[in-house]
Amino acid sequence: MSNVRVRFAPSPTGPLHIGGARSALFNWLYARRNNGSFIVRIEDTDLERSSRASEENILAALRWLGLDWDEGVEVGGENGPYRQTERLQLYNEYLQVLLKNGDAYYCYCTEEELAAEREALLASGEIRYSGKCRDLSGDERCRLESEGRKPVVRFRVPEEKTITVDDLVRGQVSFDCSGIGDFIIMKSDGIPTYNFAVTVDDYSMGITHVIRAEEHLSNTPRQILIYRALGWNVPRFAHVSLILGKDRTKMSKRHGATSIEQYQSQGYLPEALVNFLALLGWSPGGEEEVFTLEDLKGQFSLDRVAKSPAVFDLEKLNWLNGYYIRNSSLDRITELAIPFLREARYITGEVSEETFQWLKKVMAAVRERIESFSELPQHVDIFFSEMLDYDDAAQEILRQEQVPIVFNFLRDKLSALEDLEESSVKKVLRALSKELGLGGKKVYMPLRVALTGRTHGPELYQVIPILGKELTAARLAHALQF
Incomplete structure (x- = not known):
């Protein structure tokens, strides 16, 4: 498959989540498997919650996992800039095209009016915008603006019955357009909404395949409508199932660590996490469960991505991490152990070559028994004490x-x-x-x-x-x- 272009587009509102890391990995593998391009861009239009610190955390986590990118933030490329807040002029240009062609219009409804409208519609079971600003005259617009109202821009949803998405994971999924309603594509402060910005970004960056979490499936018909209104080719979509905890509920903090940063700090190896994430929703051809990134590049395909939710099994991750600890070089394992030994106050100051060689012996003795470096203190304490207490x-x-x-x-x-x-x-x-x-x-x-x-x-x-x-x-x- 030639000219494959995929992207990972996180919002920098916190550290890289396990689900986001899995999406990034699947995109990266699909690009590498098909000799394509992997792009990383930042969706930072949530101005209150977005931060550069979160962006740096996400990028550092991707690098730690071994995922490089061909275009995007900190790498550059001919389709930049790669932060949405730096692309506002481009969104405005396409917004004007939609307004000119009658595919979008200004809406002056206040939050109070919309709330009252929703309340009235609840009785009928149909909650969507009524479209009352659809056909305002120029005089009506001027009157509303003279009242100090700042309009949003809504997309005019055409009167078609259904939109069918030919999803590469889920097959054909149909949506009833009558339930969508005219949706907002530009807020009153000039910041585009997700569905508009992501569509413009994916088109302008030549994205051919959109591989993302299942929770975005409901956004897809809105994005397809925007593609069609602007006369653009629609990319192929692939929506990957959710990650659930062992109790079959959505993965959350009560199931354990949820961010890559947390697993890194607990002493998990990047290759173990990559191996584990790849098996969350994707299955190889045989019974083998241990895969390097190189192995995965040669085997990954979307047709082996499951429709059903993936269950996060911490025991399996621990087993994989223990496997990689046992099979990594002793020098590397010792280097990785040192911060955990420092934190436990078993070593202080600089580590001399003599001490390092001694620590290698310690790690050789205990590494068969640990599944993460956070377990080290309870296994190595016997080597750092003079005398012992006996129960x-x-x-x-x-x-x-x-x-x-x-x-x-x-x-x-x-x-x-x-x-x-x-x-x-x-x-x-x-x-x-x-x-x-x-x-x-x-x-x-x-x-x-x-x-x-x-x-x-x-x-x-x-x-x-x-x-x-x-x-x-x-x-x-x-x-x-x-």
Whole structure:
């Protein structure tokens, strides 16, 4: 497919939401799959709620996810500017065309008059603008303006029965035009409404496919009417299903974090989130669930996007994140862990090369057991404490009669080693059970409790080199007091 042009057009009223990130990803994948262009523009006409800080957050989140764009804010291009507030002149030009051709008109109704009209229409069950300003004469307009009324501009909805959208995800969807009513396309302050601005933007930027959330489906007939009135080709539409929580209600804060920023701060990896988001509403051909961006670029298609809502499964995201943590390079994982270790006050100041190498050993020992970096403190605390406290169950294990023999035997064996390497410690641990004639549980469980304070955790041959000879011996001596 040639000349595919898609866009992601967020409103900068807050951080990038999970749903917005999924829309951006689907657009990006569709563009890359079809050798097309991905455009990012900003819909900032909500002047009260929009901010540059939110815009920067959204763009940073896209970059963190690995989604680059070919045109748009901070990148430029021949179809700019890419912020709606910088395109007001263009909207006004097309507004004048609609007014001149009779496809739009000025409406002077006040909020109070419209509210009263809605109240009257409620009884009939038909809530739409009556069109009473449709055919005002020039004298009537002058009179209303002399009263100080500032008009909005409404689109004149033609008298056709239905508009059918041939949606690439949902199939053919028909809308009854009689229920639409003449809608506002320009507010009295000169700011265009969403449906007008987005239509002008998509046309002027040559957008061929509009891939967006299902909640925009009801806007589509209004936009098609504007396309037709201006004589423009209508792009193909694809409306992606909503994301629901596990209780099948719309995704919200009570289901957990909702923004990309929150997942980033909790220690999720971008590749895990991308992989997870791709599977929210899109299914690959087989049973495979682990996909890199490169994999997805080669496989993504709209015909495998589901009509039914996608369920946000945090357990699946955690599983994927754990997978990527285990399969990333140890250097990278250690670098990513450092901010979380700082926050937990386990490390302060600059990290020397020696400390970094030691932290790599710590991460090698625990990364099999974590699904996000926010879990790190509860797994690594054993390496950052001098002495440990033992609960009643641990003390019971330490009171077993063979414990002093095991501990002293290990201490002597370790003191004879020149270097504590995993391989040499592993040999010593194997020899313990054999030479003492004791079962593994009698040897390894007391050692684990003495050195970590727990009955489960990293392998002992990993723990001992991290602690070093002195701290290992000190903990064994401390444990013998019980």
